[in-house]
Amino acid sequence: MDKKAHEALERIRKDVTLTTSDMENQDAAEFFNELADWAYANGEAMLIDDEPEKQDDYEDR
Structure with missing residues (x-):
C-alpha cells in the first residue's frame, strides 16, 4: 500500500x-459488521478478473 x-x-x-x-x-x-461486509465485498470485487475468458470458453462447449 502506498503512502x-x-x-x-x-x-x-x-x-x-x-x-x-x-x-x-x-x-x-453492528456498525463494524456492516463495515467489514462492505470492505470484504469491495476487496473481493477488486480481485475479480475483468475478462473471465476461460469460463466463457468452457461454457461455449
Whole structure:
C-alpha cells in the first residue's frame, strides 16, 4: 500500500473510532459488521478478473 492510501486508511480509522465512541456496544458491533461486509465485498470485487475468458470458453462447449 502506498503512502497516500495508508494516510487515507488512518483518517478513516480515526473517523470510525470517533463515530463509534458514542454508540452503544450493540450498535457499534453492528456498525463494524456492516463495515467489514462492505470492505470484504469491495476487496473481493477488486480481485475479480475483468475478462473471465476461460469460463466463457468452457461454457461455449
